Amino acid sequence: MTRAEVIFIPAPGVGHLGSTVEVSKLLVSRDDRISITIMIMNPSSDSTIVAFTQNLKKEALDRIAFVDIPAPDETTMAGLMSKGHLNFLMSFIECQKVQVRDMVASIMSRSQSFKLAGFVIDMFCTPMIDVANEFNVPSYVFFTSAAASLGVMLYIQSLKDNENLEINDLDVELSIPSFSKPVPAKVLPSVMLSKDGSDMIASIARRLRETKAIVVNTVLELEAHSVKSLGDDENTPAIYHVGPIIKLTDGESTSRETIKGWLDSQPPSSVVFLCFGSMGSFDPEQVTEIACALELSGQRFLWSLRSPSQEKETMALPKDYENYNGVLPEGFLERTAEIGKVIGWAPQVTVLSHPSVGGFVSHCGWNSTLESIWFGVPMAAWPLYAEQQLNAFKLVKELGFAVEIKMDYKKNDVGPTVLVKAEEIVRGIRCLMDEECEMRKKVKEMKDICRKAIAEGGSSYNSAGQFIEDLIDNIRN
Structure with a gap:
């Protein structure tokens, strides 16, 4: 042959x-x-x-x-x-x-x-x-x-x-x-x-x-x-x-098992997952607004927070923080310890497939979008770069699979990056986690369609x- x-x-x-x-x-x-x-x-x-x-x-x-x-x-x-x-x-x-x-x-x-x-x-x-x-x-x-x-x-x-x-x-x-x-x-x-x-x-x-x-x-x-x-x-x-x-699998790691263990202890569909892809990171001012929003929302959360790369090479990725001192508001981790967890790298498939996860605040990268739909998890759109704004527009305006946090946000674009305020983030999270939202039904229907397609x-x-x-x-x- x-x-x-x-x-x-x-x-x-x-x-x-x-x-x-x-x-x-x-x-x-x-x-x-x-x-x-x-x-x-x-x-x-x-x-x-x-x-x-x-x-x-x-x-x-x-x-x-x-x-x-x-x-x-x-x-x-x-x-x-x-x-x-x-x-x-x-x-x-x-x-x-x-x-x-x-x-x-x-x-x-x-x-x-x-x-x-x-x-x-x-x-x-x-x-x-x-x-x-x-x-x-x-x-x-x-x-x-x-x-x-x-x-x-x-x-x-x-x-x-x-x-x-x-x-x-x-x-x-x-x-x-x-x-x-x-x-x-x-x-x-x-x-x-x-x-x-x-x-x-x-x-x-x-x-x-x-x-x-x-x-x-x-x-x-x-x-x-x-x-x-x-x-x-x-x-x-x-x-x-x-x-x-x-x-459909993440690599084995100690952090993966720790994260899964934490999710196991949360009620079904109660956790909002925030993750912005392999290149996603924010400056300290924006991190503060996200932290304030999570605290104001009272929502259970799992937040993948990563540090912008300090390396000058073109393809360098963000890194995990060694500690969160000076990055998160003082006392934030202590005040949210009962409802939230801040992590570095996220085993995204493990998280999205977990029954305790009810929503995904996402950069709308296409791989992440397909993963979220595959597991029936609705999204809140916060694109950063490349074609992610187009994906966000499609998800929010055409498909109804996502709510908007900031659909036209562009990170490190010409001119200053727009600061998304805590109030906007809170509004998006609350819409995302609304159990009666029609969006949830739509995403779950597409989940079944995708599985039949392959x-x-x-x-x-x-x-x-x-x-x-x-x-x-x-x-x-």
Whole structure:
């Protein structure tokens, strides 16, 4: 039997790497003709990212191999970082192309039992399309965010190329095909609101259109309007909707067991969980407002509070606090000891799956959004960066799965970051934890739909099967 060897190239970053490994597991478990090599680029020496990557490798299945691509030398890296955050990632990936080409050639020379079926690249790794073309195999994209966000990228590119337009008025509302309601410009990712940034997004979108298909981590029933709008665009590649692709286990750790033990002692659906993703942190003034809000609300809470990284490197993650002295209001921990717990890193799946958790104050990252829906936990939207504001808009205004805390909040944007006051946070938490809220019913219904989607005969199961046949067809010729 000739196997189909598939090269996966994820973007560096915890969310992108994790999703890539999970979709790889799905493919090899569904068809024993498929083998996968995941090529890992790591521009960061951040110990958290390194440890996360090592754990992913330990959990991988047979027929999934990992190849580490050496980072450029210090001089080259310094030159890349000098280009600024906006251009760093794309420039970094561009300079890895030669190494990727040589490594793939080496892999293919080792065995006659498999044929190269194609490259599956992250949405930020479009320079690798050139490498796939050198091997004369198709490129696919694994899009780790929502179908609606994919539609926004293509919309920005279409505005530029077909109408020569830029979005520079934050007060306008936009008719974007992948959204069913007009989208306020202020919830677009910051990168799309500058000339250089929108040029970069348009450049990526043009290359996305060159690929054979785009595999989206979403569920047809969750994003029916968005998926249909993409299918209606004759210039968009085929779309496979294969989600939710989520990791349903957390790594074992002492803190995980301690947190689970605390949750075990709380009443059902009584705890609000606050967590802002692998890159989420706040300055001391905002931390104080959150603490005051939790105390004012009287709500049981589990709060993942992390310190902004002091490292200058581009991909460095927030760290856990060694202690909370000077960070939290004096006496806060003592006054809330009976109802709350402040933690560092959070085992998010363990928490969201726990019956005592009744709501999730979230940054609305797409992985976190899918996890929350999978476990039937409604959200309060507090996005920070990237496409999270778009996700928040979709959750609050289109789907009714979340209440708003600050939907257009942008962390470290141009100008001062807006301070969200305790009163706004309290209002959001109380709406979130209202047991009679219609939102709870909606989220629980979508939880059941998502589980049916990945079961045999479901929409995602069938779409993943079509993608597998697409890959296999590439080695039959």
